[in-house]
Amino acid sequence: MKRRMIFVGPPGAGKGSQAKILANKLNIPHISTGDMFRMHLKSQTPLGILAKSYTDQGLLVPDDVTNDMVKVRLNESDVHDGFILDGYPRNPDQAQYLDQLVKDLGWAIDVVINVTSEDEVIIDRITGRRTCPVCGSIYHITNYPPKVEGICDKDGATLVQRKDDSRETITKRLEVYNNETFPLIAYYKSKGLLIDVDGNRDLEPVTKDILEILEQ
């Protein structure tokens, strides 16, 4: 069974949820870049302090800092049985670094799962979200509407659309993702490691498809 894997996919297609579900089912760690950065920041490690010196200036964290964090993580004992990388690698340079790193550890990446969804579907899903400014409840105008339109079921507050959920913001994020990820997808395709999974369904059938791929 394939147990060393990378999850890629656009924001809003369900990649993170699937990574969490599969990590639980397979009892292997879900290694997300976001969690890794937060851990280093919270523990004030040298890598965390270095990363913060860039983000504080509004700069991207350089590849070698992120690579070093992944190196530290993949040398921990809980990854011996497998792992799911989520949010890393982001570009072919990082992918090449990762190839060498896992090779040095005596392993290889078994598969890259690409959780896909059409841009329009993602845009509908995200722009339909409505949030309660009082209690933080999240609704969706068609998939999960409140009992009274525009009003929170729990406290009667007027629901709002967060700025992150606006059409403008999500369109921009998808554009950035598509441009950034294209060469990475091409890299793994050329290695025969990339498998597309249609993320535009309920969580369960998507999980089932991924499990089948891992068992092949």
Ligand SMILES: [Zn+2]
């Ligand atoms: Zn509320």
